[in-house]
Amino acid sequence: MNCYKFRDSISLHIDKELSIKDINRFNHHLETCSSCRVMFQGTLDVVSSMKKLPSLTVSTDFGNRLQNRIIREQSRKETNKRRIAPVESLGLKPRYAVASVAALVAILFISVSFFTGGNDNFPAIGDTPSLLTREVIPQEEDPFPQSHSPASSLAAGSRADSSSNQLPIIATHPQIPENQIRQVSGK
Amino acid sequence: MTESSFPSSTKLSKEMSDKLYSDEELISRFQGGDEYSYIELVNRYQDRLINFTFRFFGDREDAEDVVQDTLMKLYTHKHYYRNIAKFSTWIYTIASNLAKTELRKRKRRPQKLISQMGLEGQNWDVPDEDRTNEEIEVQFNETQIQRAMMTLPLHFRTAVILRDIQELSYEEISNILNVPLGTVKSRINRARLQLQEELRHVNETRRT
Numbered sequence: 001m002n003c004y005k006f007r008d009s010i011s012l013h014i015d016k017e018l019s020i021k022d023i024n025r026f027n028h029h030l031e032t033c034s035s036c037r038v039m040f041q042g043t044l045d046v047v048s049s050m051k052k053l054p055s056l057t058v059s060t061d062f063g064n065r066l067q068n069r070i071i072r073e074q075s076r077k078e079t080n081k082r083r084i085a086p087v088e089s090l091g092l093k094p095r096y097a098v099a100s101v102a103a104l105v106a107i108l109f110i111s112v113s114f115f116t117g118g119n120d121n122f123p124a125i126g127d128t129p130s131l132l133t134r135e136v137i138p139q140e141e142d143p144f145p146q147s148h149s150p151a152s153s154l155a156a157g158s159r160a161d162s163s164s165n166q167l168p169i170i171a172t173h174p175q176i177p178e179n180q181i182r183q184v185s186g187k
Numbered sequence: 188m189t190e191s192s193f194p195s196s197t198k199l200s201k202e203m204s205d206k207l208y209s210d211e212e213l214i215s216r217f218q219g220g221d222e223y224s225y226i227e228l229v230n231r232y233q234d235r236l237i238n239f240t241f242r243f244f245g246d247r248e249d250a251e252d253v254v255q256d257t258l259m260k261l262y263t264h265k266h267y268y269r270n271i272a273k274f275s276t277w278i279y280t281i282a283s284n285l286a287k288t289e290l291r292k293r294k295r296r297p298q299k300l301i302s303q304m305g306l307e308g309q310n311w312d313v314p315d316e317d318r319t320n321e322e323i324e325v326q327f328n329e330t331q332i333q334r335a336m337m338t339l340p341l342h343f344r345t346a347v348i349l350r351d352i353q354e355l356s357y358e359e360i361s362n363i364l365n366v367p368l369g370t371v372k373s374r375i376n377r378a379r380l381q382l383q384e385e386l387r388h389v390n391e392t393r394r395t
Contacts (some may be wrong), residue, residue: 005225042383050351056241058233062307
C-alpha cells in the first residue's frame with residue numbers, strides 16, 4: 001500500500017469499513033511510514049475530539065417563539081380561507097375562476113378586434129397594399145385624382161367626404177411625389 | 188390549534204415517550220391531525236438539529252433560526268413526508284437545505300467575528316492554572332475545532348458533522364445529501380484530513 005492509498009483509507013479504517021486484507025496492508029504501511037503515522041494519529045485525535053464536543057440545547061424561549069410562529073401561520077391560513085370562500089361558494093375554485101375571467105376577456109378582445117374590421121378608421125383586410133404610416137396628413141389640395149378603386153381611395157389622404165378610409169397610402173401610389181413620401185414615412 | 192389550546196410540551200412529551208412511538212409513527216399521527224405528535228417530534232429533534240446547525244454556522248442565532256424554520260416546515264409541509272425513508276433522513280435534509288440557503292444569504296452580509304460565534308463560557312484568555320489539563324484541552328479543542336470546521340468547504344463540513352457529531356451512518360448521510368455512498372466516504376475522509384492538518388498547524392503554532 002502506498003501513501004496515497006493509505007491516506008484514502010484512513011477514515012475507512014477508523015470507521016471499521018476496511019476488509020481484513022486491507023487492514024493488514026494498512027497496518028504494515030503504518031509501521032513503515034512515519035509521515036503517514038503522524039497523519040493517522042492526527043485524524044484519530046480530530047475524530048475523538050469531535051465526539052467529545054459538548055452537546056448544545058436550544059434557548060429557553062425557543063418553544064415560545066415556535067409556538068408564536070405556528071399561531072401566526074394558522075391565522076394566515078384562516079384569513080386566506082375567508083378570502084377564497086366567496087369564490088368557492090359559486091362552485092368555482094379560485095384558480096379556475098381567474099382562468100375563466102381571463103379567457104372571457106381574451107375572447108371579448110378578439111371579437112371586438114374581428115368585428116371592427118370594416119370600421120372607417122381601420123383598413124379592411126386585403127384592401128391595403130401597404131401602410132407606412134397611420135398619420136393623417138392634412139392637405140389643402142387634393143393631389144390625387146378621384147378613382148373608384150379602393151387603393152386610390154386609401155391614398156387620397158385625409159378628406160372629409162371620404163367614406164372608406166382616412167389613412168393615406170403613400171408609398172405605392174405612382175403619382176405620389178417623392179418628397180411627400182419622405183415627409184410622411186419617416187418619423 | 189389556538190393559543191389557549193397549545194398543549195404543554197413537557198407533560199405531553201412524557202406521555203408520548205412512555206408510549207415509545209417511533210418517529211415514523213409520530214409523523215403519521217401528526218399527518219392524521221394529532222398535533223401532540225408534532226410537539227413530541229419537536230422535543231426529540233430540536234437539540235439534535237441545533238447541534239447540527241450550530242456546527243455548520245458557528246453562530247448560535249443563525250443556527251436557532253434555521254432550526255425554527257425546519258420545524259415550521261415540518262408543521263406546514265407534513266404531508267410531504269412519505270414513509271419510504273426514515274423520518275430523520277427527511278428532517279435532516281430539510282435542515283441541510285435551509286442551512287445552505289441561509290449560508291448563501293450570509294455571504295452577502297459582513298462576516299461575524301469568532302468572538303460572536305456564541306461559544307459562551309469559552310476561555311479566550313490564558314488557561315487558569317487551577318484547571319486540569321484535560322479541561323483545558325477540551326475547551327481549547329472546541330474553539331479550535333469550530334474554527335477549523337469553518338475553513339472546510341460546505342459539502343465537506345456537512346458530511347463530517349453528520350458523521351462525527353450527529354453520528355449518522357454512511358447510508359443515512361448518503362440519503363440526506365442525495366449523493367452516492369462512495370462520495371460520502373470520500374468527503375468525510377477529506378474533511379477529516381483537512382481538519383487534522385488545520386489543527387496540527389494550530390497546535391504547532393501554540394507550542395512555539
